[in-house]
Amino acid sequence: MIITLLTDFGLRDAFVGTMKGVIKSITESVDIIDLTHDIPAQDIRTGAYVLGTAYRYFPPGTIHVAIVDPGVGGSRTPIAVHIGDAYFLCPDNGMLTYVLAEEPLHSAIALTDPAYHLKPVSNTFHGRDIFAPAAALLASGTALTSLGPSISKVISLPTPKAELLSNAITAHVVHFDGFGNAYTDLSEEAYREWENGEVRVTVDGIEIPGPMPAYSNVLPGMPVAVFGSNNHLEIALREGDARQTLNLTIGSEVQIVRR
Amino acid sequence: MIITLLTDFGLRDAFVGTMKGVIKSITESVDIIDLTHDIPAQDIRTGAYVLGTAYRYFPPGTIHVAIVDPGVGGSRTPIAVHIGDAYFLCPDNGMLTYVLAEEPLHSAIALTDPAYHLKPVSNTFHGRDIFAPAAALLASGTALTSLGPSISKVISLPTPKAELLSNAITAHVVHFDGFGNAYTDLSEEAYREWENGEVRVTVDGIEIPGPMPAYSNVLPGMPVAVFGSNNHLEIALREGDARQTLNLTIGSEVQIVRR
């Protein structure tokens, strides 16, 4: 059984290691895999996006613990949810936005039963005191529905949608990776249906060659539009940082017009 | 069996991965868990503090390897120690300060027997050449006392103590986490015994609301005093960085006075 961890805790402290200790104290026979712990502090949207790119590559039954939790200790609910063929434990604050857009929700419960919390439960570290024990119990065979009361609704954040008109598409930058590549909300599938000959891609008036098959279709240092590893249009700079060089931000518009 | 690793090696090099290779070459059936490798370079005190927050969350028998070692290759002794229900391998330079403050010392040995070192042993990387092999041997059943000669004393560093007077407490910042939260030397237990009605918390003359139950008891961007996840008073900034905003340093005083 696999438990993955995604947080904004960083790796400077032992927060993540401590969660692993709690999990291993309940069940040693579990594989714990880090997705990332460097989500920008409090940035739920980025956490949700990164989770959405990764979860589908794990075996069925994998338990994903995803914690970006500006409201820790407050009124937001810690939840455990069965979606598609996987389990997700997170604060109910939008962390599952991108997963719920793609997979059916089977069941959801609130992790509010103190019987399953570490004692004393802190108000600042629910990763250790609430999410880690629940993940370990799930991994060792406890049924999701026995971990707490059912809830009927899970929060999803609104997400931008690429606008496809007859002659032009407006896509939006929704995420940057660590190389500075910009990911947009235009899926390759939607684009292929719309496309019908040559196009011109621009960002802020600057023409970007593409869509190209690969970064290597342009020279090092040149910008390029590609359908990247998560099947959405990506604005990149070969061997460089598109975010900085093209001065992109979340929400930056990418225009595609038929020639 | 679990081995944890805490170092100031960073993750830019393969130092940590190399230690894991050495361990797995001796015994494959061990779980290796990173506590952190981003202790500030040479900062024994921070390493000792972080180790002190994490060790108790691991199963009994866990082997903790903790290396912040400005004196590597010099006269400080590499040691292995049985404390409470866990084992600790580290240079004898104060790394165990916070663990020894809480748990009984059962036995301690010097890792000076060349029979258990990688050959040739380097003078710059004892993590690989001395600590990793010893941890792997312990994990595979070798008795602690057979790994080297007994020693009678383990070094502890002096630590500040919160001063509790009848009408006021002076606490001291002893650690910062990666979010910029400041941890003090005032335990919740000591505070609860002392408290008797309303108080006023100040840092450098600035009033800090609290102690509050959770960060979320104040608005985003506001400072707050809470008893945090390790049961000591913490000065935080909700969704922000208290260290920077309040200009805190190690040793900064937190005043608590009765109203």
Place this chain on the structure above:
Amino acid sequence: MIITLLTDFGLRDAFVGTMKGVIKSITESVDIIDLTHDIPAQDIRTGAYVLGTAYRYFPPGTIHVAIVDPGVGGSRTPIAVHIGDAYFLCPDNGMLTYVLAEEPLHSAIALTDPAYHLKPVSNTFHGRDIFAPAAALLASGTALTSLGPSISKVISLPTPKAELLSNAITAHVVHFDGFGNAYTDLSEEAYREWENGEVRVTVDGIEIPGPMPAYSNVLPGMPVAVFGSNNHLEIALREGDARQTLNLTIGSEVQIVRR
């Protein structure tokens, strides 16, 4: 069975975690160990060097996946190679330069058979789509030679060589670690054969005490030359950063002259 991962992907995204998911989806009974993911972006030479310092500390049969891949999606070939008693999967761009300098090449194949790729294979993330599945298949018993067509040659980059003259040695800085220690191309073995009494070590005219047995032979803050953990001459600053303080770069010359 152990699979190690070395990349320049960083840990901000879930790229590395996703590769682990792909591996575990094919075979759960494999240990995955990170060497490092913080190779400077696109820096093949540093990736090759770090791989060269680490691989020999793993058990025989270990599978090393090493990806620094500025040409991803272009014409460079993804390869799998049996060298010494280990396996290496990487783009054929020089990643194996330091390994091939020390171990015999037994066999090499191109990972070009689409039957072993994730589908659809992307042009931007071969770590996930080509290297991870191939590593998992190797780990679960598939023969290397069945994974693709044989190739006869693997690319090695030219590397500087220390120049040993009768009265003087010129060595070159070839790598920096995360502490700012500078590693040179002068092996301890070559030096010991050459040495014959006292020497004077200088960098840019500044005398560096050494070679000394350990960092601790000089005072904190002082520079020192030592034969470090990979048996090559290292220029360090005790408890400091030699790279910054001595203004070193890759290629900086270290002069050793007989007194």
